[in-house]
Amino acid sequence: MTTDSMDELFVEGLQELYYAEQQLVDALETLADQTDDEAASQGFSEHRDETREQIERLEQVFEQIGEEAQTKQEQVIDALIDEHEQFAQENDGDVLDRxxxxxxxxxxxxxxxxxxxxxxxxxKTGHDDVADTLAETLREEQDALEEVTEASEQFDQEEVAG
Structure with missing residues (x-):
């Protein structure tokens, strides 16, 4: 991948994130359906809905910078999804939940x-309004991490307790 400018790097990053968010909508649906732990399953469902809103927000960002909303394959997300699919085929119950x-x-x-x-x-590329929009989504992702971490810790405590 050859990129000639920070602007191009920014657009390519948006395209990769746009792809990732679209893949994650389906992945979150799968996680919600596969997870027996009620709190975690509900959290995945809620984040799926939030991810749909984030996709719309990314589409607005593309519009704001005068670019067509396009995806670019993101191998990290593809690998996480593939790894999960393989694990889920071979495991279930509490192990799969965790x-x-x-x-x-x-x-x-x-x-x-x-x-x-x-x-x-x-x-850095002078898109301050876009930066504010992206920062809003960043805060949502940080909140989502906190929620899934808390659900994991609660799950672990319940497993240890027996």
């Missing part, structure tokens, strides 16, 4: 890094 929570944490960390990077690039 694994799903871990996958949720991994994807949130990815999204936090991606949105943080793009927020910074938006500022």
């Amino acid at each position: 694994y799903n929570m871990g996958v949720g944490q991994k994807t949130e960390h990815y999204e936090i890094a991606a949105y943080g990077n793009l927020t910074s690039l938006a500022q």
Whole structure:
């Protein structure tokens, strides 16, 4: 991948994130359906709905910068989804529930890094309004990470207690 400018890097990052968010809508649906733990399942469902709103927000960002909303394949997300599919075929019950929570944490960390990077690039390329929009989504992703982490810790405490 050859990129000639920060503007191009920013657009490519948006395209990758747009792809990732679209893939995560379906992945979150799967996680919600597969997870027996009620709190975690509900959290995945709520974040799926929030992710749909984030996709719309990204479409607005593309419009604001005068670019067509396009996706660019993001191998990290594809690998996380593939890894999850393989694990889920071979496991179930509490083990799958806990694994799903871990996958949720991994994807949130990815999204936090991606949105943080793009927020910074938006500022550096003079897109201050876009940076504010991306920062809003960044805060939502940080909140989602906190929620899935709390659900994981609660799940772990219940498992240890017996």
